[in-house]
Structure formats: structure tokens, C-alpha cells
Amino acid sequence: MLRYFIKRILYMIPTLFGMSIIAFVIIQLPPGDYLTAVIAAMQDAGQVANETEIARLRAAYGLDDPVYIQYFKWIGGILFRGDFGWSFEWNRPVxxxxxxxxxxxxxxxxxxxxxxxxxxxxxxxxxxxxxxxxxxxxxxxxxxxxxxxxxxxxxxxxxxxxxxxxxxxxxxxxxxxxxxxxxxxxxxxxxxxxxxxxxxxxxxxxxxxxxxxxxxxxxxxxxxxxxxxxxxxxxxxxxxxxxxxxxxxxxxxxxxxxxxxxxxxxxxxxxxxxxxxxxxxxxxxxxxxxxxxxxxxxxxxxxxxxxxxxxxxxxxxxxxxxxxxxxx
The missing domain is CATH 1.10.3720.10 (MetI-like)
Incomplete structure (x- = not known):
């Protein structure tokens, strides 16, 4: 029984790694990102976001990085610091x-x-x-x-x-x-x-x-x-x-x-x-x-x-x- 338990625990490690990739891919599938939703809300309210402000926000949120860089930053923070990232909407740690x-x-x-x-x-x-x-x-x-x-x-x-x-x-x-x-x-x-x-x-x-x-x-x-x-x-x-x-x-x-x-x-x-x-x-x-x-x-x-x-x-x-x- 102990051998079976240890084997199952070891199998869970690559499975969780695969799940993290799938989870990150799933949240990237919808068109646009959080900033796109923010800009759309600003436009609905009659406000206009200039290109400089949009570029600053993308850099601040890390949205201008390639997807794989964003993933490695996220999973690296979880593995080495227990940091699940920053919530854009709530402006608090996840x-x-x-x-x-x-x-x-x-x-x-x-x-x-x-x-x-x-x-x-x-x-x-x-x-x-x-x-x-x-x-x-x-x-x-x-x-x-x-x-x-x-x-x-x-x-x-x-x-x-x-x-x-x-x-x-x-x-x-x-x-x-x-x-x-x-x-x-x-x-x-x-x-x-x-x-x-x-x-x-x-x-x-x-x-x-x-x-x-x-x-x-x-x-x-x-x-x-x-x-x-x-x-x-x-x-x-x-x-x-x-x-x-x-x-x-x-x-x-x-x-x-x-x-x-x-x-x-x-x-x-x-x-x-x-x-x-x-x-x-x-x-x-x-x-x-x-x-x-x-x-x-x-x-x-x-x-x-x-x-x-x-x-x-x-x-x-x-x-x-x-x-x-x-x-x-």
C-alpha cells in the first residue's frame, strides 16, 4: 500500500504540470485580454484611452510578453515563492x-x-x-x-x-x-x-x-x-x-x-x-x-x-x- 501511495504521488507531479499548461492555455483562448475589456468599458463610458496609456498598462500588467513568458513567470512564482500572481481586477494578490x-x-x-x-x-x-x-x-x-x-x-x-x-x-x-x-x-x-x-x-x-x-x-x-x-x-x-x-x-x-x-x-x-x-x-x-x-x-x-x-x-x-x- 505504501509503495502504491508513493507511486501515485510521483505520478501527480507531471500531471499537475500538464494541468497548469492546460489551465493557462484555456484562459488565453478567448479573444483579447483583461486590458481589452477595460478599454471597452472606458469607451462605453465615453472615455478615450490614448496609445501611450494603453502601452503603459500592457507593460504594467505584463501583457506585452509572449504567452510562454507569461506562463513561466506565473508557474515559477507558484513553485518558488508560492505567488499565484496579481489580480488585475481586484488589484490584490491572487x-x-x-x-x-x-x-x-x-x-x-x-x-x-x-x-x-x-x-x-x-x-x-x-x-x-x-x-x-x-x-x-x-x-x-x-x-x-x-x-x-x-x-x-x-x-x-x-x-x-x-x-x-x-x-x-x-x-x-x-x-x-x-x-x-x-x-x-x-x-x-x-x-x-x-x-x-x-x-x-x-x-x-x-x-x-x-x-x-x-x-x-x-x-x-x-x-x-x-x-x-x-x-x-x-x-x-x-x-x-x-x-x-x-x-x-x-x-x-x-x-x-x-x-x-x-x-x-x-x-x-x-x-x-x-x-x-x-x-x-x-x-x-x-x-x-x-x-x-x-x-x-x-x-x-x-x-x-x-x-x-x-x-x-x-x-x-x-x-x-x-x-x-x-x-x-
Missing amino acids: ADLIWDRMGPTLSISILSLLFVWAVSLPIGIYSAVRRHSIGDHVFTLLGFIGLAIPNFILALTLMYLTYRYLGQSVGGLYSPEYVNAPWSWDKFLDMLAHLWIPVVVIGTAGTAALIRILRANLTDELSKPYVLTARAKGLPEYKVVLKYPVRIALNPFVSAIGWVLPELISGITITAIVLNLPAAGPLLLQALVSQDMYLAGSFILLLGALTLIGMLISDLLLALLDPRIRFN
């Missing part, structure tokens, strides 16, 4: 912008993941064991509704109900009086009061999907000969279900970590915009629209790194969970 948004993003997304697992695991087991029962049909209906309702519609509905019947301020992670207040117990409780809405909204679709996956996998496992043999030996039903079939059926839960980690950044963009959350997704979207290349490229590279880390974690956990995978 690293500061990213880390400012990662705290709320990680909190929301990890809590959403725990919500998904806590809800879908018992419901999925129940639906598989009690197939075609009234409870199974009810959970199936609710699951289809959860898959069908767009996140932003559910977010708007919960915002209205919370404001209308609970009198709670909506939008953001804090009430207005706690936004700039220092951390305290009251501020923490206020954050929890606001946090449940994005957690439920983001977790609803994932919960519905994993319930269906777990139900299908566990149903298949329960019909296999080793389960029938365990029942024939007189083992209690909870041991028959939980000891082996559930462990095998949990593989999709564990393998989902590979795509859950990048979802921590990009997957809650629409919900974060609707709920006015200080998450990373809206910042990435804004960077792509404004062609803030170092900010957008750093986010794309971070998504690639999180994908690799998630795949490594899921593979290791699968090997620990399923002896068949470990043996192979």
Missing part, C-alpha cells in the same frame, strides 16, 4: 483572494457532504431492504423531486419561507450586525442559523442521486449467494445486511470523493450567487468573465489539484473498504 474564499467554501461544502451522507445512507439501506414498500415509494418520489428541482429555485423558496415565517435575514452567512463583528459565540450561532439553507440546497440533489445509487447496488448485493448463505446459517438480519453487503454498496459513496473536492470550489456557484455567499465559485466566474487570467488560471489549477487529491483519497479508502480491490 493567493489572498483565494484563501479568503476557501474558508466559507470549505465549511459549506463539507457540511453539505456530511448532510448528503447522513441522509442518503439510512434511506438508501431502508429502500433496498424494504423494496416496493410504502416507505420506499415515498422516498423514491421525494428523491425524484429533489433531482428535478433546480438549486436556485429551492434556495429562493427557502429564503422566502425563512424570512416570512421565521423573521430571519436572508442572504450571506451572517446577519448585518455580525458581518464585520469579531468572532464570538453569538456570531457563531448566527452563522449556524444562516448555514442550514445552503447546506440543504446544495445537498438535496446529491442526496437524491446517492439514494438511488445505494438502493440499486445494495439490492444487487442482497441477492447474491453469500447473503443467502448467511441467512441460512441463522445470522441476525442486521448482521446479514450491514456486515458485507452495505460495505460493498458503499463504494460509490467513497469514489464520489474524487469529484466532491473540486465541487467544493466550482459546484455551488449558482447557489452562492442566489444566496449571496462569500464562496469561491462566484469569484471564479467573475474572473473568467473579466479575463483576469492569473486569478482564473489559479482557480482552474486548484480544481485540477483537488481532483487528483480526491481520486487518491477515494482509491485508498476503497482499498481499505473492499478487500477485493486491495487484493487486486
Whole structure:
């Protein structure tokens, strides 16, 4: 296992290097650059930028360098100084912008993941064991509704109900009086009061999907000969279900970590915009629209790194969970 882990880590190094090239190429594909967007905005406002000012700005932003020079400056700063570059639009270091948004993003997304697992695991087991029962049909209906309702519609509905019947301020992670207040117990409780809405909204679709996956996998496992043999030996039903079939059926839960980690950044963009959350997704979207290349490229590279880390974690956990995978 240790040898496999070290090998995977070594493979990740050239993969990340390739991802950095792809990320930089992607942000260079749209015509123009950040300065082009700035000049267009100035012209829309009736201002005229002379050639001397344009040349000065291009030199200041480093946009007059060839693309490969810009790339090596960017990747060199990341490797040797931990410097992800300078955000043109925000006029701040990219690293500061990213880390400012990662705290709320990680909190929301990890809590959403725990919500998904806590809800879908018992419901999925129940639906598989009690197939075609009234409870199974009810959970199936609710699951289809959860898959069908767009996140932003559910977010708007919960915002209205919370404001209308609970009198709670909506939008953001804090009430207005706690936004700039220092951390305290009251501020923490206020954050929890606001946090449940994005957690439920983001977790609803994932919960519905994993319930269906777990139900299908566990149903298949329960019909296999080793389960029938365990029942024939007189083992209690909870041991028959939980000891082996559930462990095998949990593989999709564990393998989902590979795509859950990048979802921590990009997957809650629409919900974060609707709920006015200080998450990373809206910042990435804004960077792509404004062609803030170092900010957008750093986010794309971070998504690639999180994908690799998630795949490594899921593979290791699968090997620990399923002896068949470990043996192979």
C-alpha cells in the first residue's frame, strides 16, 4: 500500500504540470485580454484611452510578453515563492483572494457532504431492504423531486419561507450586525442559523442521486449467494445486511470523493450567487468573465489539484473498504 501511495504521488507531479499548461492555455483562448475589456468599458463610458496609456498598462500588467513568458513567470512564482500572481481586477494578490474564499467554501461544502451522507445512507439501506414498500415509494418520489428541482429555485423558496415565517435575514452567512463583528459565540450561532439553507440546497440533489445509487447496488448485493448463505446459517438480519453487503454498496459513496473536492470550489456557484455567499465559485466566474487570467488560471489549477487529491483519497479508502480491490 505504501509503495502504491508513493507511486501515485510521483505520478501527480507531471500531471499537475500538464494541468497548469492546460489551465493557462484555456484562459488565453478567448479573444483579447483583461486590458481589452477595460478599454471597452472606458469607451462605453465615453472615455478615450490614448496609445501611450494603453502601452503603459500592457507593460504594467505584463501583457506585452509572449504567452510562454507569461506562463513561466506565473508557474515559477507558484513553485518558488508560492505567488499565484496579481489580480488585475481586484488589484490584490491572487493567493489572498483565494484563501479568503476557501474558508466559507470549505465549511459549506463539507457540511453539505456530511448532510448528503447522513441522509442518503439510512434511506438508501431502508429502500433496498424494504423494496416496493410504502416507505420506499415515498422516498423514491421525494428523491425524484429533489433531482428535478433546480438549486436556485429551492434556495429562493427557502429564503422566502425563512424570512416570512421565521423573521430571519436572508442572504450571506451572517446577519448585518455580525458581518464585520469579531468572532464570538453569538456570531457563531448566527452563522449556524444562516448555514442550514445552503447546506440543504446544495445537498438535496446529491442526496437524491446517492439514494438511488445505494438502493440499486445494495439490492444487487442482497441477492447474491453469500447473503443467502448467511441467512441460512441463522445470522441476525442486521448482521446479514450491514456486515458485507452495505460495505460493498458503499463504494460509490467513497469514489464520489474524487469529484466532491473540486465541487467544493466550482459546484455551488449558482447557489452562492442566489444566496449571496462569500464562496469561491462566484469569484471564479467573475474572473473568467473579466479575463483576469492569473486569478482564473489559479482557480482552474486548484480544481485540477483537488481532483487528483480526491481520486487518491477515494482509491485508498476503497482499498481499505473492499478487500477485493486491495487484493487486486
